[in-house]
Structure formats: C-alpha cells, structure tokens
Amino acid sequence: MPVANSLVVVGAGQAAAQLVASLSQDGYAGEVTLIGDEPHLPYQRPPLSKKVLTGELTPDRLSVKPAAFYDKIGTRLRLDARVERIDRATKEVTLSDGSRIGFTTLVLATGSRARTLPLQGTGRTATFVLRSIADVAALRAQFAPGKALVVIGGGYIGLELAAVAVKQELEVTVLEQAPRVMARGVGPVVSRFYERLHHEEGVRLCMGSVVHGVEDGCVVCAGSEHRADLVLIGAGAVPNAELARESGLATENGIVVDAECRTSDPVIYAIGDCATQHHPLVGRRLRLESVHNALEQARIASASICGKPAPAAQVPWFWSDQYDVKLQMAGLSDGYDQAVVRGDPDRGRSFAVFYLRDGVLIAVDAVNRLPEFMMSKQLIAGRARIDPARLGDESIAVKDLKG
Ligand SMILES: Cc1cc2nc3c(=O)[nH]c(=O)nc-3n(C[C@H](O)[C@H](O)[C@H](O)COP(=O)(O)OP(=O)(O)OC[C@H]3O[C@@H](n4cnc5c(N)ncnc54)[C@H](O)[C@@H]3O)c2cc1C
Numbered sequence: 001m002p003v004a005n006s007l008v009v010v011g012a013g014q015a016a017a018q019l020v021a022s023l024s025q026d027g028y029a030g031e032v033t034l035i036g037d038e039p040h041l042p043y044q045r046p047p048l049s050k051k052v053l054t055g056e057l058t059p060d061r062l063s064v065k066p067a068a069f070y071d072k073i074g075t076r077l078r079l080d081a082r083v084e085r086i087d088r089a090t091k092e093v094t095l096s097d098g099s100r101i102g103f104t105t106l107v108l109a110t111g112s113r114a115r116t117l118p119l120q121g122t123g124r125t126a127t128f129v130l131r132s133i134a135d136v137a138a139l140r141a142q143f144a145p146g147k148a149l150v151v152i153g154g155g156y157i158g159l160e161l162a163a164v165a166v167k168q169e170l171e172v173t174v175l176e177q178a179p180r181v182m183a184r185g186v187g188p189v190v191s192r193f194y195e196r197l198h199h200e201e202g203v204r205l206c207m208g209s210v211v212h213g214v215e216d217g218c219v220v221c222a223g224s225e226h227r228a229d230l231v232l233i234g235a236g237a238v239p240n241a242e243l244a245r246e247s248g249l250a251t252e253n254g255i256v257v258d259a260e261c262r263t264s265d266p267v268i269y270a271i272g273d274c275a276t277q278h279h280p281l282v283g284r285r286l287r288l289e290s291v292h293n294a295l296e297q298a299r300i301a302s303a304s305i306c307g308k309p310a311p312a313a314q315v316p317w318f319w320s321d322q323y324d325v326k327l328q329m330a331g332l333s334d335g336y337d338q339a340v341v342r343g344d345p346d347r348g349r350s351f352a353v354f355y356l357r358d359g360v361l362i363a364v365d366a367v368n369r370l371p372e373f374m375m376s377k378q379l380i381a382g383r384a385r386i387d388p389a390r391l392g393d394e395s396i397a398v399k400d401l402k403g
Helices: 014-025 067-072 133-140 156-167 188-201 242-246 291-305 370-381 388-392
Strands: 006-010 031-035 075-078 083-087 092-095 100-102 105-108 112-114 126-128 148-152 171-176 204-207 211-215 218-221 224-227 230-233 237-239 255-257 268-270 275-279 284-286 317-322 325-331 338-343 351-357 360-367
Touching (some): 126 133, 148 224, 156 317, 171 224, 360 370
Parallel strands (some): 006 105, 031 075
Antiparallel strands (some): 083 092, 325 360
C-alpha cells in the first residue's frame, strides 16, 4: 500500500538526478525512491562520445552526484532494477524481480535508447550503438589503428565518434542518407562546414547513402559497398515510452506532458528525453534530447510537485565537440526566414550563424564562438529585434551588437 507522500522515479539518468536534488531544495517532505535499470549511479552521457571514448576520462568520473549525496537527501536507490509495469489503479510499480513499490506521485525519467536498424546478416562484422557506459566499453575494446569503421548516420553522436576514431588512426567512413550532415539540428551552412572539417581530418563522408545491410566485412548500400571491421549505428534515439503507453498514458513520439510536466494522469509526471511538451518558442509539441532540457524539466516537475512557482523558462541549448571545434547552439531555428553568417565558414574553424524570423533572433549556431553564443542566448530570450547587417559585421564587437 502506498504510504503518505511517497514519490517514485523510474529511470536513474540525468533528469532523475536533478529531480531528486530539486525536490530536496524545494522541501519535498515524503519518501523518494529512485529506480534505474543500469548498475551505475545517475551519470552524464555527453562525455561518452567525447572524452570517455578518447580515454581522457574514465566512466567512474561521470556520476552526476556521489552516492553520499543520495544518502544525505534521503533518496533510496534501487539500481540494476527495471520497472516492468505501472498499475495506475493501485498506484504501484512492479519491478523485474516481481517486487512492488507504491507511490502517491510517480515520475517517469526513462530517457531514450539508440535506434537500431533492421540490418540483415551482420555476420562477423561487429555492430554497435553508443548510448551507455556498457556500449562505450564494448566499442573501445574494438578500436585499433587500421581497422575500418563505418558509421551509419551523420548526426552528432556519429560524427563525434568519427572524430575520435580517425584520430586513433581507424579508417572511418560515415554514411548519411540525407544530403547533408546534422540536418536535424543545424542549418545548411553549418552542415557544409562540418563536411569540410571531417574531410580535412581524413574521414570519408558519403551523403545520400541508403544502407541495405551489413555482410561479412562490409556495409552494403544502394550502389556502393564499404569495407567494415566494425559498424556504429548512429541513427538517432527512440523515447522509452512503452511503460507509459502500456499503462494507458497519452504518448506520441514520447510521453505527452503539459507545461508542468504532468502526463495525462495528474499524479504521474514525465521529464527528459522521454517527454514531449508544447514549446512556446516554436508553438508546437517537441521532444528535446539534451542535458539542458532534462535539467529544466526536472526543476519544473519538482516545483509543481512541491506547489512552488515554476522556474522561468530558459532558451534551449545544446553543444557538440568534434576535434578542436566546439559547436554551441541556442534557441530553435524552426521556421527561420533569414540566416546571417558572421565570420567565414569556408576557411578556418570559427564563425556563427544567426537565424531570424520576422527580424527577431530565434536561434544561433556558434562554432568556436563563445561570445556570440552567450550574447545570443540573452537576445533570443528577450525576443530581440536586431539589424541583420550589424550581426554579420565583424568590425562591430559582439558586446556592441545588443545596442
Ligand atoms: C553519446 C551521447 C552523447 C550526448 N551528447 C550530448 C551533448 O553533447 N549535449 C547534450 O545536451 N546532450 C547530449 N546527449 C543527450 C543527453 O545525454 C540526454 O539528453 C540526457 O541524458 C537525457 O537525460 P534523461 O534522464 O532523460 O535520460 P537518460 O540519461 O537516458 O536516463 C534514463 C535512464 O532510465 C533508464 N530506464 C529506462 N527505462 C527504465 C525502466 N523501465 N526501469 C528502470 N530504468 C529505466 C535508462 O536505462 C537510463 O539509465 C548525449 C547522449 C548520448 C547518448
């Protein structure tokens, strides 16, 4: 039977760790239990395709908080334990070992998983995805100079992995079915820049490549074959929304939540990669896969659960590290009608692209341009109108662009 005020969090990732920290700060008075199916404390995933892959950082350094933190705030951890079922009538979750835990409030922070592809006959060629500590350990064990790596998908994770692998002297080919890389996240100017960057570093990029299958030692596309000792599938992520759907909650490419992160059941919340929410900046529902979104939704849900005012909405942002290039993106460029370039994307490795709609700055992609990124975050939040000619004029200092 549920005790008074007992909150259960399903999924022990980035969003869950922030949620329990925020609940403690917001003064939540009940019991909190955090259930995660990985054997680790909640950890940060971004370094997996960056410094963990290069070996500069070991996985034990990824924990969001040490174990003592959860003890201190009185959160019970159930790690290596999977929730198989939610019973909304009795307000209980059932774990894979058959045990049940009651709740008065439930938070789903189940994240997303790497999309796999129905590739026939993988044979002796090892196929990987990159989502977890276990995935990166398996992949790194196969890295060796001279091996042929084929990355299926030219998104952030695939390209970050390609950058690390080519530096470790693997022969790297990236197969992308779209006409340009990172097409879901950045504008065409930035895609072209990344294509040049990877080409300069020795990665072979093949656009418009539709993969048919993996056979012994090669990846077969319509009209081409690519030698492969190992294959990474970097084909995006799928929300872990099945648990919610099977319990009758509304789902649509994620668990549908309102502005307070409540699902269609008012005592059940969903946060992070698994949740889809109306976004005021674009006027439609979106499912964002970013650390910033996971943290922000965790703070919003905590405030709602504790009856506190919602924290002010922030401009979404994201980053990607490839070679010596840091890409920082803020805002959402959906529906932009003008793109202004500051700097030269065809030479060097530093420029920014500003996206405007009806003269209002709505997003930026900044390549090794921290000042432009920081300034744009403020301007986007303030829905600032800004003269495009000034934005593109490098003789005007970034700090003077606001005026
Ligand atoms: C390789 C990689 C690189 C990335 N790089 C960046 C980056 O540079 N910048 C950025 O902003 N974002 C990046 N991201 C995305 C970012 O890590 C995610 O958006 C973030 O982790 C989402 O947090 P979450 O808590 O929603 O999900 P997760 O961190 O995925 O945590 C969800 C947890 O729930 C567990 N779970 C699922 N179902 C159950 C169940 N039924 N029972 C128990 N546990 C369950 C999952 O196994 C997982 O441990 C990257 C992601 C990856 C994989």
